[in-house]
Amino acid sequence: MSTLYTDATLDALREPGDELADATVAALFEKGEVGKFNTLMRYVSTVGSPLPDGLPDVAREYLAATSAPPSWVDWAEMEKARLFFIDNNVHISTALSFASMPACYVVPHVAKLLSATHGLKYPSKRMAETGQFTVYLMQPGAFEAGSRFVPAAQKVRLLHASIRHHLRREGLWDTAALGTPICQEDMIGGQMFFSMLVLDSLHRLGIHMSQSGAESYYYAWRVVGAMLGVDQDAVPKTLEEARQFLDLYMIRHMGPSEEGVQLTRQLIDLYEEVVPGTFFDPIVSALIRHLVGDTSADWLGVPRTPWDTVVKAVPHLLGVLETIEDHSPLGAWALDRLGHLTTVLELSSLTRGRVMHYAIPEQLRGEYGVSDALPPHRRWTPPAPAL
Structure with missing residues (x-):
């Protein structure tokens, strides 16, 4: 039976946070053990690593409770999602960078939260963490010994809880007006940005996707949401429900903000540095405008450029490349390798070659005081707008 989302049902999701992670973070701060936890957790980066001596008991209990994926995971669907990612990795990276992140910035209270967590001067950290997290998820054996995904998910969940802790403790957040910081509605909204909105963006770019591939990719992010503390009773289960939730969420919250403009400017500057030379710099702004x-x-203050018209031809170019891929095994191999290298190089430029470590911030920044198996002709098209 399909879930019907209304203002009332979404209002009810603005108060709950993440009970388990919130209790863990509160206990760590109360006992003054955050610094010790962060230091020791730098050595826990793969599944199956022995927990270091001296780890606070509350942290050890949290890590044990969150060490496994949800029992309902369909591993065949996860493998299909991984193949979908391999087939579309460069396009997914483009969508994450130029659609998903700007979508976060166009929700004013989310832009304020992002500014508080990593500062207006360091968007590369947020982008690197997001890109690295996605790459970890889509590796073979993402949930097996040696994988980096599960520890990353555990740390991201605590990072979110720490932001809630700081903003509440310091009285820097109007909970009555804005709801709990990083509440369930916003966590589900974020899940939609990195799943449904990515699929929308691939469609807008003219990428051929099957219904099965789109559903598998969305399913993988449902698993991610469960591991990040998202209430599975409230999360959309199908692409149709996801469309309904995302449309309503954006209508409820999207709008202009100073933080959104500043974060977007930093994002554009960051990627203009990644693109060699200056001739192609305007394509960054043009891609964002095309996708959002x-x-x-x-x-968001995205400048208009002569490339705005040029970018509209991108779907035609990608269609030519996909024709080569569909009809030439060598061409398919070359394009897949190019996609892999592009993703790796982009991530390397953002991380400066380092592994990103997720840690609980002890204070907030000063500004706030604190390949698919189905035939390619069976294409997926997005569910119609819900409203």
Whole structure:
């Protein structure tokens, strides 16, 4: 039976946070053990690693409770999602960078939270963490010994809890007006940005996707949401429900903000540094505008450029490349390798070659005081707008 989302059902999701992670973080701060936890957890980066001596008991209990994926995981679906990612990795990276992150910035209270967590001067850290997290998820054996995904998910969940802790403790957040920081509605909204909105963006770019591939990719992010503390009773189960939730969420919250403009400017500057030379710099702004639309782009201060028209030809170019891929095994291999190398090089430029460590911030920044098996012709098209 399909879930019907209304303002009332989403309002009810603005108060709950993540009970397990919130209790863990509160205990670590109360006992003054955050610094010790962060130091020791730098040595826990793969599944199956022995926990270091001296780890606080509350942290050890949390890590044990969150060490396994949900019992309902369909591993065949996860493998299909991984193949979908391999087939589309460069396009998914483009969508994450130029659609998902700007979508976060066009929700004013989310932009404020992102500013508080990593500062307006360091968007590369957020982008690197997001990119690295996705790459970890889509590796073979992401949940097996030696994998980096599960520890990353455990740490991200505590990072979110720490932001809630700081903003509440310091009285820097109007909970009555804005709800709990990183509440269930916003966590589900974020899940939609990195799943449904990515699929929308691939469609907008003219990427051929099967219904099965799109559903598998979305399913993988449902598993991610469960591991990040998202209430599975509230999360959309199908792409149709996801469309309904995402449309309503954006109508409820999207709008202009100073933080959104500043974060977007930093994002554009970051990627203009990644693109060699200066001739192609405007394509970054043009891609963002193409993927998020003119209204959101104007709210975010995305400049208009002559490339705005050129970018509209991207789907045609990608269609030519996909024709080569579909009809030439060698061409398919070359394009897949190019996609892999592009993703790795982009991630390397953001991380400066380092592994990103997720840690609980002891204070907030000063500004706030604290390949698919189905035939390619069976294409997926996004569910129609819900509203």
